[in-house]
Amino acid sequence: MTILSLSNLSKSYGRDCALDAVDLEVTAGERVALLGHNGAGKSTLMKLVLGLIDRTQGEISVAGHAPGSPVARALTAYLPENVAFHPALTGREQIRHFLRLRGANPREADALLEKVGLADAARRRIGTYSKGMRQRVGLAQALIGSPRLMVLDEPTSGLDPVSRREFYALLDELAATGTAILLSSHALSEVEARTDRIVILSKGRKVSEGTLGDLRAEAALPLTVSLRARKGFEAEVARAFPEAQGSGALLVLTCPQGAKLETMTRITDAAEAIEDFDVVPASLDDIYAHISRRAA
Amino acid sequence: MFTRILSTARLEFAIALRNRWVAIAIAMMALFSLVLSMAGSAPTGTLGADRLSVTVASLTSLSVYLVPLIALLISFDAVAGEVERGTLPLHLAYPISRGELLLGKLLAQLCVVALAVTLGFALAAGVAWMSGGAEVLTGLPALFRLIWTSVLLGAVFLSLGHAMSSLSRRPSGAAGLAIGLWLVAIVLYDLGLLAAVVADDGGAFTTRVFPWLLVANPADAFRIFNLAASDAVGAASGLAGAAHAIAAWKPLASLIAWPVAAALLARLAFGRVQP
Ligand SMILES: Nc1ncnc2c1ncn2[C@@H]1O[C@H](COP(=O)(O)OP(=O)(O)OP(=O)(O)O)[C@@H](O)[C@H]1O
Ligand SMILES: [Mg+2]
Numbered sequence: 001m002t003i004l005s006l007s008n009l010s011k012s013y014g015r016d017c018a019l020d021a022v023d024l025e026v027t028a029g030e031r032v033a034l035l036g037h038n039g040a041g042k043s044t045l046m047k048l049v050l051g052l053i054d055r056t057q058g059e060i061s062v063a064g065h066a067p068g069s070p071v072a073r074a075l076t077a078y079l080p081e082n083v084a085f086h087p088a089l090t091g092r093e094q095i096r097h098f099l100r101l102r103g104a105n106p107r108e109a110d111a112l113l114e115k116v117g118l119a120d121a122a123r124r125r126i127g128t129y130s131k132g133m134r135q136r137v138g139l140a141q142a143l144i145g146s147p148r149l150m151v152l153d154e155p156t157s158g159l160d161p162v163s164r165r166e167f168y169a170l171l172d173e174l175a176a177t178g179t180a181i182l183l184s185s186h187a188l189s190e191v192e193a194r195t196d197r198i199v200i201l202s203k204g205r206k207v208s209e210g211t212l213g214d215l216r217a218e219a220a221l222p223l224t225v226s227l228r229a230r231k232g233f234e235a236e237v238a239r240a241f242p243e244a245q246g247s248g249a250l251l252v253l254t255c256p257q258g259a260k261l262e263t264m265t266r267i268t269d270a271a272e273a274i275e276d277f278d279v280v281p282a283s284l285d286d287i288y289a290h291i292s293r294r295a296a
Numbered sequence: 297m298f299t300r301i302l303s304t305a306r307l308e309f310a311i312a313l314r315n316r317w318v319a320i321a322i323a324m325m326a327l328f329s330l331v332l333s334m335a336g337s338a339p340t341g342t343l344g345a346d347r348l349s350v351t352v353a354s355l356t357s358l359s360v361y362l363v364p365l366i367a368l369l370i371s372f373d374a375v376a377g378e379v380e381r382g383t384l385p386l387h388l389a390y391p392i393s394r395g396e397l398l399l400g401k402l403l404a405q406l407c408v409v410a411l412a413v414t415l416g417f418a419l420a421a422g423v424a425w426m427s428g429g430a431e432v433l434t435g436l437p438a439l440f441r442l443i444w445t446s447v448l449l450g451a452v453f454l455s456l457g458h459a460m461s462s463l464s465r466r467p468s469g470a471a472g473l474a475i476g477l478w479l480v481a482i483v484l485y486d487l488g489l490l491a492a493v494v495a496d497d498g499g500a501f502t503t504r505v506f507p508w509l510l511v512a513n514p515a516d517a518f519r520i521f522n523l524a525a526s527d528a529v530g531a532a533s534g535l536a537g538a539a540h541a542i543a544a545w546k547p548l549a550s551l552i553a554w555p556v557a558a559a560l561l562a563r564l565a566f567g568r569v570q571p
Contacts, residue, residue: 047385047571050385050388050389052385052388052389052570052571053570053571054570070391070393073389073390073391074391076389078385078386078389080382080385080386080389082382083382083386084381084382084383084386085383086307086311086381086383088310088311088314088315089307089310089311093307093310094307097303097304097306097307098390100299100300100303101300101303101304101390101391101392102390102391103299103391138386141386
């Protein structure tokens with residue numbers, strides 16, 4: 001079931017186009033990551049989905065409701081980027097307030113804060129919290145109730161690696177119960193195993209969409225093969241792989257996706273002369289950089 | 297709806313307490329009331345007024361300046377502060393309407409104003425009672441009237457403060473606008489009217505337009521209503537004649553209409569704020 005659907009969505013600030021004709025659908029239980037460099041339009045897209053800003057053009061539907069309508073707001077949880085709270089309030093007071101606004105029982109505040117690891121700091125003022133702790137308060141409020149749609153703008157910024165893993169585990173639980181999740185991030189490597197689909201924005205346009213495998217195939221970046229020649233066989237290896245770079249025992253060559261098997265055969269043929277070899281596919285961040293650069 | 301408004305009000309009141317706004321407002325009202333009631337307890341040559349009515353008359357003049365000032369001080373940060381702290385986007389993403397959010401803030405800040413005027417005036421009344429004895433009781437209705445009209449006046453300027461806060465979107469700008477509004481509405485307006493009346497020298501302006509202009513300003517309506525509604529207070533202020541020239545329902549209507557109008561204005565201005 002489609003929870004969030006955007007069609008031909010655009011947003012301009014004066015003459016600058018922050019978002020340009022973006023189409024996107026997120027279904028129940030799906031985790032979609034929004035990637036893009038600074039100023040690509042990720043936060044703009046999310047604010048449009050929440051109805052915080054008005055669109056210039058296009059359609060948005062949140063489970064069939066207009067963005068920003070009371071029903072849509074009740075169905076949606078939001079974690080803004082650089083989430084902030086009034087420093088004079090305690091974490092507990094703030095979460096209790098948010099629970100009341102959603103018509104939930106304020107007593108659930110302690111359980112929520114415990115879930116994000118803030119049980120000990122719950123009675124302290126948010127002004128005394130660290131950056132990561134404030135981010136956790138933000139996460140706690142996004143977990144209130146059982147939202148149909150979660151919109152999380154750079155949810156893991158400020159979290160340490162262990163907390164990040166815990167956070168994605170929480171998301172997995174929610175997705176399993178049918179929550180549609182749209183989150184933004186700067187690192188493809190971080191979201192790779194944790195999302196079902198990746199959408200890459202560049203200068204306000206959607207330049208790519210798909211699973212990690214799809215993106216890998218689309219970028220078609222060559223693999224890197226490194227070879228170490230046996231002592232005394234350096235010249236022989238260099239002759240067998242004339243395209244390889246490097247000197248002495250260590251040689252490096254690139255291999256297009258389609259030529260993997262062929263290269264393997266050549267390595268096997270020269271097995272006598274080769275002591276060791278490594279095949280490294282293009283890194284996720286290489287793929288990401290390639291796709292967003294190609295679009296620019 | 298009421299849960300959301302009340303919850304917002306509760307939170308805002310906690311914030312006001314911790315920001316010391318409650319303490320500052322109460323201290324200001326108490327200090328000035330005390331000074332005035334001390335001064336008022338000197339013999340006045342009695343004009344048919346009991347001690348408390350004399351005090352209420354001077355408290356009325358004080359409140360005209362102080363209540364709007366306190367209200368604007370408490371409220372100018374309401375929207376601009378949230379914009380600056382970055383808390384507004386999240387609040388507006390919750391299932392609470394902008395009107396409910398403003399009402400919650402207004403309610404909390406109105407409690408602060410009510411607390412400050414009640415405590416301040418009670419203090420002044422206590423001083424008058426100590427020096428005037430039991431006859432002071434005749435002035436009690438005037439004191440109650442002063443309290444609830446002060447709360448209405450406070451509501452007007454709280455909402456106007458919210459409007460300034462929404463229009464400027466930056467706390468420093470909002471503070472400037474609030475002070476400007478106070479100067480214009482409380483000080484310059486009266487000076488302007490006075491100058492016009494003097495220049496007009498008893499002409500059509502003074503008899504036809506002037507009373508309406510006086511009533512149209514919530515602060516003047518507040519002053520006139522309090523002076524006109526009680527003979528003793530009017531006598532003590534020496535303004536009975538002027539105040540009685542205007543029927544009491546007019547300033548009262550103005551005092552009731554203004555909080556509503558100002559709240560609508562604030563809601564309109566807040567509606568234009570995009571987080
Ligand atoms: N209120 C505004 N007025 C004018 N331009 C704006 C406004 N808000 C955003 N923009 C522009 O819209 C574009 C997209 O901004 P957005 O905040 O969506 O980027 P982002 O992808 O979230 O970037 P980041 O990764 O840095 O958070 C930027 O060029 C930005 O300058
Ligand atoms: Mg952003």
